[in-house]
Amino acid sequence: xxxxxxxxxxxxxxxxxxxxxxxxxxxxxxxxxxxxxxxxxxxxxxxxxxxxxxxxxxxxxxxxxxxxxxxxxxxxxxxxxxxxxxxxxxxxxxxxxxxxxxxxxxxxxxxxxxxxxxxxxxxxxxxxxxxxxxxxxxxxxxxxxxxxxxxxxxxxxxxxx
Amino acid sequence: xxxxxxxxxxxxxxxxxxxxxxxxxxxxxxxxxxxxxxxxxxxxxxxxxxxxxxxxxxxxxxxxxxxxxxxxxxxxxxxxxxxxxxxxxxxxxxxxxxxxxxxxxxxxxxxxxxxxxxxxxxxxxxxxxxxxxxxxxxxxxxxxxxxxxxxxxxxxxxxxx
Numbered sequence: 441x442x443x444x445x446x447x448x449x450x451x452x453x454x455x456x457x458x459x460x461x462x463x464x465x466x467x468x469x470x471x472x473x474x475x476x477x478x479x480x481x482x483x484x485x486x487x488x489x490x491x492x493x494x495x496x497x498x499x500x501x502x503x504x505x506x507x508x509x510x511x512x513x514x515x516x517x518x519x520x521x522x523x524x525x526x527x528x529x530x531x532x533x534x535x536x537x538x539x540x541x542x543x544x545x546x547x548x549x550x551x552x553x554x555x556x557x558x559x560x561x562x563x564x565x566x567x568x569x570x571x572x573x574x575x576x577x578x579x580x581x582x583x584x585x586x587x588x589x590x591x592x593x594x595x596x597x598x599x600x601x
Numbered sequence: 602x603x604x605x606x607x608x609x610x611x612x613x614x615x616x617x618x619x620x621x622x623x624x625x626x627x628x629x630x631x632x633x634x635x636x637x638x639x640x641x642x643x644x645x646x647x648x649x650x651x652x653x654x655x656x657x658x659x660x661x662x663x664x665x666x667x668x669x670x671x672x673x674x675x676x677x678x679x680x681x682x683x684x685x686x687x688x689x690x691x692x693x694x695x696x697x698x699x700x701x702x703x704x705x706x707x708x709x710x711x712x713x714x715x716x717x718x719x720x721x722x723x724x725x726x727x728x729x730x731x732x733x734x735x736x737x738x739x740x741x742x743x744x745x746x747x748x749x750x751x752x753x754x755x756x757x758x759x760x761x762x
Contacts, residue, residue, distance in 0.1 A: 459683070466684055475685050485687030492681040492689075498659060499681065517680050520653040520660065522620070523627055523695050524636050526646030528653075534684050555756070564759055569730060569751035581754050590730040590753025593742050595716070598725055 447506045447544045451553040454501040454513065459490050461510035462503065465536040471571060472536070502553065504537075504546050511538040512546040516554050518561050530558035532568040535577075551584055608667045608705045612714040615662040615674065620651050622671035623664065626697040632732060633697070663714065665698075665707050672699040673707040677715050679722050691719035693729040696738075712745055 454462060460478075463486055467476035477483055493499045498519070504512030517531045532554055537546045558566045569592030570577050578588070615623060621639075624647055628637035638644055654660045659680070665673030678692045693715050698707045719727045730753030731738050739749070 462683055477686060483686055486683055489681045489683055489687035489689070496659065496681070498657065501683070515682060519678050520650045520657070521676060521695055522623055522647055522650055522662070525638060525644055526648070526650035528650070534682055559758060564757070566756040566758060567730070567754065569728070569753050571751055578752060584756065586754035586756045588752045588754050590732055590755065591739060591749045592730050592751025592753040593728065593747035593749050594751065595727040595745065595747045596725070597720060597727060
């Protein structure tokens with residue numbers, strides 16, 4: 441039998457002190473390693489953007505903690521739209537789980553929190569985009585009930601500058 | 602030769618008085634007609650959400666105007682993320698062009714505005730999701746340089762409630 445040890449996990453708002461650990465998670469990934477800089481002294485914009493997220497009522501950045509360590513992260517954004525009779529959506533982005541804590545329910549716990557928050561805020565929809573290269577993530581989201589009805593398109597402004 | 606009459610188009614922030622015309626555009630569409638209510642007295646949430654968008658510095662709702670009429674609309678949202686070294690993205694949603702003004706450059710003008718605003722706000726990326734059923738829109742975005750690198754997934758909270 442495949443028994444997975446139960447982790448004592450909890451989700452809490454990220455603080456400024458968590459920024460290095462969050463960046464470590466963002467960088468520890470085949471796609472993230474190409475674009476993040478996890479080093480002893482983190483580039484300043486990471487902290488500037490953290491402050492901006494922290495101050496904004498429409499954005500919530502959280503970490504999953506286990507045994508005093510940051511083992512996962514996720515950002516939730518609430519966006520009001522006139523569509524669907526005037527409504528609000530919750531958008532999930534920047535989801536990462538520590539490689540050493542995969543298959544321990546960290547992702548599930550993060551999403552449980554995000555969906556609960558979306559309901560509390562009276563959102564009618566939770567949405568996310570996932571890079572087509574992340575096939576495992578895709579299956580995980582489908583198990584949660586997400587439907588891949590849309591195409592997620594990106595325009596890189598730096599490349600065109 | 603296929604000459605398209607030049608429209609004198611301009612993009613401006615939407616006002617509360619534009620709400621019925623924006624809802625008309627949102628509803629006048631095979632997908633939108635299933636979910637919007639364009640009627641003489643609009644459901645109140647449309648106005649409530651308009652106020653919320655209007656007050657929020659991270660959201661900009663605009664209309665394209667031609668000959669004193671609203672012929673297009675688009676909403677832009679700026680979202681700060683720790684990813685990409687701490688950065689900001691611009692997200693485009695709720696794009697519609699009046700059926701009678703298709704192929705007059707309305708969509709192009711709306712996107713020109715959105716990309717310019719994204720650069721002004723120092724965004725590194727512009728992103729959107731488009732329903733896979735909208736194949737014309739998909740081609741339009743690709744011509745603008747958007748790459749369909751992601752899958753856009755939605756979880757309908759009402760259906761699961």
